[in-house]
Amino acid sequence: MAGQASGRPGDGTQQRGSQPIRHVGVCVDCSPVGDRIVPHAVALARAFGAKLTVLHALEPPHEGPNAPLTDALAWEVQRADARRHLAAVESEHSQAELLVAFEVLEGRPAEELRDWVDSNGVDVTVMCSHGSSGWTEWSLASTARKLIEGISGSILLVPAWSVQEPLKRKVTYDRILVLLDGSPRAESALTPALSVARAHGSDLLLLHVVARPECSCPGPIDEEERDLEQRLVDHNTRVAETYLHSVRKHVADGSVPVRTLVTVDGDVRSEILRRIAADHIDLVVLSGHGRGGRAELPFGSVAGFLLENATAPLLVIREPNEHATRKRLRSDGPGGMRPPNLTVS
Helix, strand or coil: CCCCCCCCCCCCCCCCCCCCCCEEEEECCHHHHHHHCCHHHHHHHHHCEEEEEEEECCCCCCCCCCCCCHHHHHHHHHHHHHHHHHHHHHHHEEEEEEECCEEEEECCHHHHHHHHHHHHHCCCEECCCCCCCCCCCCCCCHHHHHHHHHHCCCCEEEEEHHHHHCCCCCCCCEEEEEEECCCCCHHHHHHHHHHHHHCCCCCCEEEEEECCHHHHHHCCCCHHHHHHHHHHHHHHHHHHHHHHHHHHHHHHHCCCCCEEEEEEECCCHHHCCCCCCCCHHHHHEEECHHHHHHCCCCHHHHHHHHHHHCCCEEEEEEECCCCCCEEEEECCCCCCCCCCCCCCC
8 A cells, every 4th residue: 555655765865776787697598589588688788888698508408317318429519509599699789888798507597597697796687488498387487487586686577478579689668667665665666767768768657556455344344434445545545646746756857758657456466467558568667575575585476476477578676685595496307396486475
């Protein structure tokens, strides 16, 4: 629900989340879908003036008593093919103002990519929801899910269905949505969203969804309870409108068109998905945790839900040490169990 925000922009207190973004990493699997997310990484790196590293992990044959022996020559050919592919990607996207490099890793993809990202100061990791294995019954492919839960720092998740069109060399974001709940944590999304908006000439929409309160009565609510609910919604809506007006005044410097929107719904997360579709949003920017989030968990409930159900590229801002106590990944072997859902209540 809406509420007064401590540390809001313009009130003289410290706003969270001004950590600079200097290094963007993009995880590819050398498939057509994987290559199509590279322009998204380029778009981010250029917006932040960051260097870009294209990452690919070669997975060895599965271990086990019946696994075939590794053919050293075939493995070397596979490694050389991967390096040629990434070198071509690097050459295609290298620009005078953009430093692009590539790395070929070897081992279990999720673990190797996670460790490289954490060890090399990657601030934003770009990945696709699905890769060469194609669509599955799950909303996220296994490697993407493990990376999202395992790495620290920020994430740009690109839904695979949104990159099915022919490869685009350049990606632009015309309409950017920033989700705000009145908390300093949520405001950490403002600075990166503004950087991207200025670089792309984007329209910026600041959204706050007022949650309609639930009544604990076992049966239908009476007129008095309905009136109480409506008065609370009206109060929270006024507070949210005042808050977003304050934020807009702080960020609107004439370089980016900024508008605000307050809506009311019993299901905040579904309302966000509706707004993404209704406003034809090209990029959603939000904090990994909002007002009620617990820093020891990888994501709050809204970020977790959107990562599972993304309908547009999703930039989730997290501080590098925000999930320092994350669980270490372990191999489940071929056909292993699906990791738990991202959504946290």
